[in-house]
Amino acid sequence: MNSKLEKLRNKFDKLGVDAILVKESNNYKYLSGFGGTSATLFISKNKQVLITDFRYIERSTKEAPDFEIVNQGSSIYDVINSLIKEENITNLGFEDTHTTYSDYGVISEKLNAKLIPIKETIEVIRRVKYEEELECLRKAESIGDQAFTHILGFIKEGVTELEIALELEFFMRRAGANGLSFDSIVASGINSSMPHAVPSDKKVEKGDFVTMDFGCIYKGYCSDMTRTIVVGKATDKQKEIYNTVLNAQLSALRTIKSGLEGKFVDSIAREIISDAGYGDCFGHGLGHCVGLEIHENPRFSPADSTVFEENMVVTVEPGIYIPGFGGVRIEDMVIVKNDGYVNLTSSPKELIEL
Numbered sequence: 001m002n003s004k005l006e007k008l009r010n011k012f013d014k015l016g017v018d019a020i021l022v023k024e025s026n027n028y029k030y031l032s033g034f035g036g037t038s039a040t041l042f043i044s045k046n047k048q049v050l051i052t053d054f055r056y057i058e059r060s061t062k063e064a065p066d067f068e069i070v071n072q073g074s075s076i077y078d079v080i081n082s083l084i085k086e087e088n089i090t091n092l093g094f095e096d097t098h099t100t101y102s103d104y105g106v107i108s109e110k111l112n113a114k115l116i117p118i119k120e121t122i123e124v125i126r127r128v129k130y131e132e133e134l135e136c137l138r139k140a141e142s143i144g145d146q147a148f149t150h151i152l153g154f155i156k157e158g159v160t161e162l163e164i165a166l167e168l169e170f171f172m173r174r175a176g177a178n179g180l181s182f183d184s185i186v187a188s189g190i191n192s193s194m195p196h197a198v199p200s201d202k203k204v205e206k207g208d209f210v211t212m213d214f215g216c217i218y219k220g221y222c223s224d225m226t227r228t229i230v231v232g233k234a235t236d237k238q239k240e241i242y243n244t245v246l247n248a249q250l251s252a253l254r255t256i257k258s259g260l261e262g263k264f265v266d267s268i269a270r271e272i273i274s275d276a277g278y279g280d281c282f283g284h285g286l287g288h289c290v291g292l293e294i295h296e297n298p299r300f301s302p303a304d305s306t307v308f309e310e311n312m313v314v315t316v317e318p319g320i321y322i323p324g325f326g327g328v329r330i331e332d333m334v335i336v337k338n339d340g341y342v343n344l345t346s347s348p349k350e351l352i353e354l
């Protein structure tokens, strides 16, 4: 039996539901395996049904073998209502955090059951990864590592940020990625002080920092990594900033193991950056979990007191950003373990001067 479904069903009593509807695409992919763009799962204690339309009947039959596949036909509400009747459902859970106000109006009018919000129940189940998920994340991150090695041979004075971003994308897709985790960030020179800069037609110049934050999707799972390099010789100030960020990152990594709160791990890196005098220049959290989505909870952040568990996958990405000067970020993606961590990113981190 599908143990993900078992985990969800074990929550039914606590949630006060007899069945749950799942419409959010990462949630239904996680529970069923179906990766298409339109589906609703109906999961009761004894039955799991995937309702989709004509376009996806054949695909969902292949991808979601544990589920009974039903064509929604002309009214998905009729299909759900007949399941509600068959299965004798009184309280029907729904993903309130993914339901718009207007959609709620429609389902509360059309469905013959009491609707119960399940909040982030499925997202919480998704936090601790299975071995097959870790395998996809490992593969996705290794494609990123290969792309970084490749791009070092591509970057030179006169190449634009957009050209670098495009080269990264082509490389990752050729290496087997299904897509990008997010639009790649390539920021050079003074643009690198913007943590989420959009690649522009600015040409890389001698003396520029070049920060590249990118990742790809492999079988639905996202990778994420950041490296900053210098074109030409680094100045003393560039070295000082780079080494401060690196030191913060390495110290946070050494701290990681299960049982620690997210805000504690964040504080290790933040203290090093503050002590070096750059506290105001690190305005984002240290890291986020990753999986089917690029940004998942919990976080390494001053606001997150979630205790990390074994086999959560999380990024460690401190940075220093100085407007008018430039910035540095170094990001790895790691698996939290009971006695430490496994780093999925293997690209070098000592300052590279191209």
Ligand SMILES: [Mn+2]
Residues within 6 Å of the ligand: 224, 225, 288, 315, 317, 331
């Ligand atoms: Mn990240």
